Amino acid sequence: MRSSAPIRAVFFDLDDTLCDTIGTREARARLAFECLCQTHSELDRDVLVKRALEPRDEPRSAVGVRGVLMELGLLETAAGTAALEAARYYYEPLCLFDGVRETLAELMGSYELGVITNWESEDEQRRKVEHLAIDSSFRYFIVSGSAGFEKPDLRIFEHACGLAGVESREAVFVGDRLDVDIAGARAAGMRAVWFNHWGGSLDGASPGPDAVIGRFGELPGVLARLSGEA
């Protein structure tokens, strides 16, 4: 039987859960290849951008700037490194999903809030939440590159609960990926809410989420229900 322990902490994935990172792909690729074409004038920026946006194995993954540089044999060159660096801290196009700011403000009064994100550089992730002006919402900020574990490894979820001083059954994780976010959180004994804003399918998800939301504003009601308060 599923736990009905009251919820004390809510942790969030960052990219494509709180903010639309995939939506910045084109702008970031344009900037990177603009930089690359200054050195390699034989290359066509628009062709490279188009290739970077082509889908890869998973539904929402793409070849990406790094993938294109690898195909060109330029990844390890000075021009390739400069192209990646140009886009690295380019956060201007990055936006929150609708309702995120208001929902976090509402939840702060009732729950401990934190972020658990897979990323090599903690500095980059901290800069993102500062750019989005939601950094003050989170007491806990766990980045895989610093924690030493990455989702879906249950140890990163346990680490987060330990920092917040809660049992895993008293914590909820909210994320956009079934394989990384939902499966990992459930394995750690947390409850998991799938933010399916992108029309994904639950087929084959095991274990599945405890709840699914399509809009961020649905979260307070879902948490109240999971907490047994509604």
Ligand SMILES: [Mg+2]
């Ligand atoms: Mg994500």
